[in-house]
Amino acid sequence: MRLFIALDIDDGIREQIARFMEGVGNFATDARWVKAESLHVTLKFIGEQPDSAVERIEDALKTVSGGATEIAFGGYGFFPTAKSARVFWIGMKAGPELAVLASVIDDKMSALGIPKESRAFSPHLTLARGGSGSGSPRWRKGDGPNCVFQRLQEKLAALPMPEFGTMTPREFFLYQSQLSSKGSKYTKLERFALSPESRRLEPR
Secondary structure, three states: OEEEEEEOOOHHHHHHHHHHHHHHHHHOOOEEEOOHHHOOEEEEEEEEOOHHHHHHHHHHHOOOOOEEEOEEEEEEEEEOOOOOOOEEEEEEEEOHHHHHHHHHHHHHHHOOOOOOOOOOOOOEEEEEEEOOOOOOOOOOOOOOOOOOOHHHHHHHHOOOOOEEEEEOOOEEEEEEEEOOOOOOEEEEEEEEEOEEEEEOOOOO
């Protein structure tokens, strides 16, 4: 089964992002837009694993100790660059606890033989993909100038920078991802609590 570890998003933030996508989606009709109900903050992508691996992954995640931190969702960008955009995303700002949590999880999974991440943790929410290319933020062979997101970029440039609210997650989840012609379906397999102590962001 295909697995990943992520934070869920508060319903209020999800609704604001959904309204935002409804408002700008017509400016990138050739892009593949993510369903709002599928949005999550990925902490670690595990990939394909046998069913028998789930229990040991869950046991390892039960030993993770991490503190909660406030996360502010807002802003946007394009991977790998605005001129050669394959992915449209919105960003988030959080305390250092979030990156520490992702690092600890990465170490726990590495101990099980799951490859460690090759790049620094950079949390974001993918909203749309242009064409059939990868969702990777890195420059990939075949990337080059395209116009899938050109009208969207022009529209966004004339609007205030979007903000979608803040949340303080109290738990993270092990998810199963099931791919189909109708898109991906995500199922929570297990939850893992975070420490109740939270760190508030400094005022902007």
